[in-house]
Amino acid sequence: METKLGKQSIGCEVSSCAYHCNNACELDRITVRACQNCTSGHADSETLCGSYQTK
Secondary structure, three states: OOOOOOOOEEEEEOOEEEOOOOOOOOOOOOEEEEOOOOOOOOOOEEEEOOOOOOO
């Protein structure tokens, strides 16, 4: 199995985040958290970036 270590990238278009840099995230790792009280079964409405910080 090929390792992906060192090859990952975090794309991000949320320009209000402190870690946003040219449509990418400056962090090496992000935490994805579930939104509270969401049970739609759709990732786009149930998940959010737990590492988000305002500028």
